[in-house]
Amino acid sequence: QKEVEQDPGPLSVPEGAIVSLNCTYSNSAFQYFMWYRQYSRKGPELLMYTYSSGNKEDGRFTAQVDKSSKYISLFIRDSQPSDSATYLCAMSARGTYKYIFGTGTRLKVLA
Amino acid sequence: EADIYQTPRYLVIGTGKKITLECSQTMGHDKMYWYQQDPGMELHLIHYSYGVNSTEKGDLSSESTVSRIRTEHFPLTLESARPSHTSQYLCASSENPNRVSPLHFGNGTRLTVT
Numbered sequence: 001q002k003e004v005e006q007d008p009g010p011l012s013v014p015e016g017a018i019v020s021l022n023c024t025y026s027n028s029a030f031q032y033f034m035w036y037r038q039y040s041r042k043g044p045e046l047l048m049y050t051y052s053s054g055n056k057e058d059g060r061f062t063a064q065v066d067k068s069s070k071y072i073s074l075f076i077r078d079s080q081p082s083d084s085a086t087y088l089c090a091m092s093a094r095g096t097y098k099y100i101f102g103t104g105t106r107l108k109v110l111a
Numbered sequence: 112e113a114d115i116y117q118t119p120r121y122l123v124i125g126t127g128k129k130i131t132l133e134c135s136q137t138m139g140h141d142k143m144y145w146y147q148q149d150p151g152m153e154l155h156l157i158h159y160s161y162g163v164n165s166t167e168k169g170d171l172s173s174e175s176t177v178s179r180i181r182t183e184h185f186p187l188t189l190e191s192a193r194p195s196h197t198s199q200y201l202c203a204s205s206e207n208p209n210r211v212s213p214l215h216f217g218n219g220t221r222l223t224v225t
């Protein structure tokens with residue numbers, strides 16, 4: 001079983017929709033959680049970084065961590081065609097060099 | 112914003128050739144990483160470095176080697192390329208040497224071995 005599970009999609013939504021992207025994990029030691037956006041033929045770009053549980057908001061993006069359920073989410077409000085990309089979750093534990101990534105969810109926002 | 116540069120962006124090379132993928136960062140980060148990314152798969156760590164003259168192999172078995180002679184430079188070398196090395200190679204760095212901080216990635220080198 002993988003340490004991090006992420007639905008690969010693809011997920012297609014109309015412009016303006018609220019998008020919910022999710023990852024589940026099995027390692028309770030994970031405390032640092034990241035979301036990356038990756039456009040085709042580009043490297044992953046950091047969107048959100050959170051420590052431990054709770055919510056963090058940045059513009060149209062909200063990251064949510066529920067450590068009791070081992071579940072993290074990224075919400076995109078008022079989605080735009082420019083949000084069409086692959087979204088990767090990543091997580092890490094204290095005192096380690098390892099970052100464990102999900103396989104990515106492909107999102108397509110239709111104009 | 113992170114400044115991390117990878118060259119070349121694309122490389123097509125024949126089996127058995129020796130190649131070096133370049134990675135440089137201008138942020139003074141101590142930690143640097145090489146990942147391999149294949150479609151639909153999670154990123155796999157190939158090598159990482161905590162600082163100058165400090166390198167370790169990651170989880171993914173690979174016939175590659177790395178060096179870290181300068182803080183800003185972390186090249187990856189394949190002594191003898193094989194078709195199984197065809198992949199996207201991503202270089203990354205992170206800011207804080209003493210705790211977990213987010214990775215910043217370059218735009219990758221897409222390698223094709225024929």
